[in-house]
Amino acid sequence: MSIDEQRIFKKEVIKLVSLIPEGRMTTYGAIAKALGYPKHARYVGKILNQSGDESPSIPAHRVVSSSGKLSGARAFGQLLSMEQRLEAEGVEVRKGKIVDFKRIIWYPIKRM
Protein backbone atom coordinates (compact mmCIF):
# COMPACT_ATOMS: atom_id res chain seq x y z
CA MET A 1 0.00 0.00 0.00
CA SER A 2 1.60 3.19 -1.16
CA ILE A 3 1.62 6.47 0.71
CA ASP A 4 -0.99 7.81 -1.69
CA GLU A 5 -3.19 4.77 -1.22
CA GLN A 6 -2.99 5.18 2.53
CA ARG A 7 -3.95 8.82 2.34
CA ILE A 8 -7.00 7.98 0.23
CA PHE A 9 -7.85 4.95 2.33
CA LYS A 10 -7.93 6.97 5.54
CA LYS A 11 -10.15 9.58 3.96
CA GLU A 12 -12.51 6.96 2.56
CA VAL A 13 -12.72 5.15 5.89
CA ILE A 14 -13.83 8.35 7.58
CA LYS A 15 -16.32 8.99 4.80
CA LEU A 16 -17.77 5.48 4.94
CA VAL A 17 -18.09 5.42 8.72
CA SER A 18 -19.97 8.70 8.55
CA LEU A 19 -22.54 6.98 6.33
CA ILE A 20 -23.46 4.29 8.85
CA PRO A 21 -27.10 4.94 9.77
CA GLU A 22 -28.07 5.57 13.37
CA GLY A 23 -29.09 2.37 15.08
CA ARG A 24 -27.03 0.22 12.74
CA MET A 25 -23.38 -0.83 12.70
CA THR A 26 -20.77 -2.50 10.54
CA THR A 27 -17.38 -4.16 10.95
CA TYR A 28 -13.74 -3.22 10.42
CA GLY A 29 -13.40 -5.94 7.81
CA ALA A 30 -16.50 -4.88 5.90
CA ILE A 31 -15.17 -1.35 5.60
CA ALA A 32 -11.74 -2.52 4.49
CA LYS A 33 -13.28 -4.85 1.93
CA ALA A 34 -15.66 -2.22 0.58
CA LEU A 35 -12.69 0.04 -0.09
CA GLY A 36 -10.78 -2.68 -1.90
CA TYR A 37 -8.36 -3.69 0.87
CA PRO A 38 -9.83 -6.80 2.50
CA LYS A 39 -6.70 -7.51 4.54
CA HIS A 40 -6.57 -4.16 6.26
CA ALA A 41 -9.22 -4.46 8.92
CA ARG A 42 -6.64 -3.72 11.61
CA TYR A 43 -5.66 -0.57 9.82
CA VAL A 44 -9.27 0.58 9.90
CA GLY A 45 -9.19 0.16 13.65
CA LYS A 46 -6.03 2.20 13.89
CA ILE A 47 -7.52 4.99 11.80
CA LEU A 48 -10.63 5.12 13.96
CA ASN A 49 -8.44 5.17 17.04
CA GLN A 50 -6.65 8.32 15.95
CA SER A 51 -9.84 9.80 14.53
CA GLY A 52 -10.98 10.25 18.10
CA ASP A 53 -8.69 13.26 18.40
CA GLU A 54 -8.94 14.57 14.85
CA SER A 55 -12.61 14.22 13.98
CA PRO A 56 -14.60 13.32 17.14
CA SER A 57 -17.88 13.82 15.32
CA ILE A 58 -17.72 10.62 13.27
CA PRO A 59 -19.80 7.71 14.65
CA ALA A 60 -16.86 5.41 15.35
CA HIS A 61 -18.92 3.55 17.95
CA ARG A 62 -20.87 1.99 15.07
CA VAL A 63 -17.89 -0.11 14.03
CA VAL A 64 -17.34 -3.45 15.77
CA SER A 65 -15.41 -6.67 15.18
CA SER A 66 -16.59 -9.39 12.82
CA SER A 67 -17.98 -11.33 15.78
CA GLY A 68 -20.01 -8.37 17.00
CA LYS A 69 -17.71 -7.51 19.90
CA LEU A 70 -17.03 -3.93 20.96
CA SER A 71 -13.29 -4.29 20.59
CA GLY A 72 -12.67 -0.56 20.67
CA ALA A 73 -14.49 0.22 23.88
CA ARG A 74 -11.32 1.33 25.65
CA ALA A 75 -10.85 4.22 23.25
CA PHE A 76 -14.06 5.87 24.46
CA GLY A 77 -14.41 7.88 27.62
CA GLN A 78 -16.35 6.36 30.44
CA LEU A 79 -18.62 9.39 30.55
CA LEU A 80 -20.16 8.28 27.29
CA SER A 81 -18.88 4.80 26.56
CA MET A 82 -19.10 2.97 23.27
CA GLU A 83 -21.80 0.78 24.74
CA GLN A 84 -23.80 3.74 26.01
CA ARG A 85 -23.61 5.45 22.65
CA LEU A 86 -24.97 2.34 20.93
CA GLU A 87 -27.69 1.73 23.49
CA ALA A 88 -28.68 5.38 23.18
CA GLU A 89 -29.59 4.83 19.55
CA GLY A 90 -31.36 1.54 20.11
CA VAL A 91 -28.57 -0.98 19.60
CA GLU A 92 -28.69 -3.66 22.26
CA VAL A 93 -25.39 -4.69 23.81
CA ARG A 94 -24.79 -7.57 26.20
CA LYS A 95 -21.50 -8.87 27.57
CA GLY A 96 -19.61 -6.49 25.31
CA LYS A 97 -21.30 -7.80 22.19
CA ILE A 98 -24.04 -6.61 19.87
CA VAL A 99 -27.10 -8.74 20.53
CA ASP A 100 -28.76 -8.99 17.12
CA PHE A 101 -25.53 -8.29 15.35
CA LYS A 102 -26.28 -10.12 12.12
CA ARG A 103 -29.66 -8.49 11.81
CA ILE A 104 -28.64 -4.84 12.15
CA ILE A 105 -25.26 -4.96 10.45
CA TRP A 106 -24.96 -2.44 7.65
CA TYR A 107 -22.89 -3.32 4.61
CA PRO A 108 -21.17 -0.35 3.01
CA ILE A 109 -21.30 0.00 -0.75
CA LYS A 110 -18.12 0.78 -2.56
CA ARG A 111 -18.22 4.04 -4.45
CA MET A 112 -15.58 5.96 -6.33
Next chain:
DNA sequence: GGCGTGACTATGG
Protein backbone atom coordinates in the same frame (compact mmCIF):
# COMPACT_ATOMS: atom_id res chain seq x y z
C1' DG B 1 15.88 -5.08 8.51
C1' DG B 2 14.18 -7.54 12.77
C1' DC B 3 10.70 -7.52 16.43
C1' DG B 4 6.71 -6.47 19.04
C1' DT B 5 2.17 -4.38 19.01
C1' DG B 6 -2.62 -3.64 17.86
C1' DA B 7 -10.36 -0.75 17.88
C1' DC B 8 -8.78 -7.63 12.98
C1' DT B 9 -10.38 -12.25 11.01
C1' DA B 10 -11.06 -17.12 9.81
C1' DT B 11 -10.86 -21.53 11.54
C1' DG B 12 -10.74 -25.60 14.45
C1' DG B 13 -11.65 -27.87 18.81
Next chain:
DNA sequence: ACCATAGCCACGC
Protein backbone atom coordinates in the same frame (compact mmCIF):
# COMPACT_ATOMS: atom_id res chain seq x y z
C1' DA C 1 -20.71 -20.32 22.44
C1' DC C 2 -16.05 -19.76 24.07
C1' DC C 3 -10.96 -20.10 23.59
C1' DA C 4 -6.53 -20.72 21.19
C1' DT C 5 -3.99 -20.29 17.11
C1' DA C 6 -2.23 -18.67 13.07
C1' DG C 7 -2.38 -15.33 9.35
C1' DC C 8 -2.45 -10.52 8.45
C1' DC C 9 -0.19 -5.64 7.75
C1' DA C 10 1.12 -0.78 9.04
C1' DC C 11 3.99 1.33 12.35
C1' DG C 12 7.35 2.59 15.83
C1' DC C 13 11.69 1.58 17.83
